Amino acid sequence: MTLSTRQGIAPRETCWKNPVHFLAFGCGSGLTPKAPGTFGTVAAVFFYLLLQGLSLWTYLGVIVVASVLGFWLCGRTAKDLGVHDHPAIVWDEFCGFWITMIAAPAGWPWILLGFVLFRLFDIWKPWPISWLDKKVHGGIGIMVDDLVAGVFAFLCLQAIHYVYLKKVLT
Template identity: 40%
Template sequence: MKIIPQSSWIWARPERALAFGFGSGLSIKAPGTVGTLYAWAIYLVLQALLDGHVIAWVIGLGAVAGIWICGKVGEELGVPDHGGIVWDEFIAFWLILFMVMPTDIWGQLGAFLLFRFFDAVKPGPIKSIDRYFKTWQPSVERLDQPKKIPSWVVRGFGVMIDDIAAAVATLFMIAIASRLG
């Protein structure tokens, strides 16, 4: 059964609110871009309120929790990588900002544009990662074999990993640009 997410549905459970980026994933147009904009704003607030070590822990724990958040909410929706699930954009963009800050608004905007490019276009290995997890099918379990990893874990990891790959590509391009500039 596929669920069409509504605001009341996402706010009914904390993991749904996180998965849908505090409502940003409900955007009719470009939910990934809107989610990344929310992530940017929230990161600036986090940076003003928290120490860098705490932010690193938030990102790390958010990435691990993201496997559960994205996997379980995708399972509830009946669509493993639903377009409204933007927690993966949050974590990936927070990682980028954590690595490039302090930088001015232009550096942040450049990071945003690069990340959105890599996340939307998915060149090379990013597309391969995305395709692998979107087409992944659980194997049939036999009673004489040990229990396999639950499919929501694999799917949740798949939702998160292509955005992490886009973040790595973004950081790589920023590093090259800084060396050449």
């Protein structure tokens, strides 16, 4: 099914008219007909570039606010559309990617690695991500699996950076 033929309101009709939907759809990035989660994460990279210069505590604060806001944005949009976790809802990808990039090393190789790691965990959904995806509903359910995928990707990125530094410094 295409994004416009699912039950409920078509996302393209509402994205540009409703600011809640606009944000939940990742500023429109989730409206792509194929791989909306990947395109949502690409858009999250752009916003990460604007955020990466913040202090660690400010960056963490942005993630907390964006995630709490995301519980409401995603839940409200899903309810309005009449579809739980509609593929066009990608605010969860934004927050998950931003978690991946907490205290990430500077440079494009690390951004690309963070992108790949986050997408792998978001698509693969190892336990407990898969359990959360199936068992938790509403806005929290839409968000939580991506937040945990972001934590997993963060841990992998930091471990890779640690091993890389050990190798370079010895």
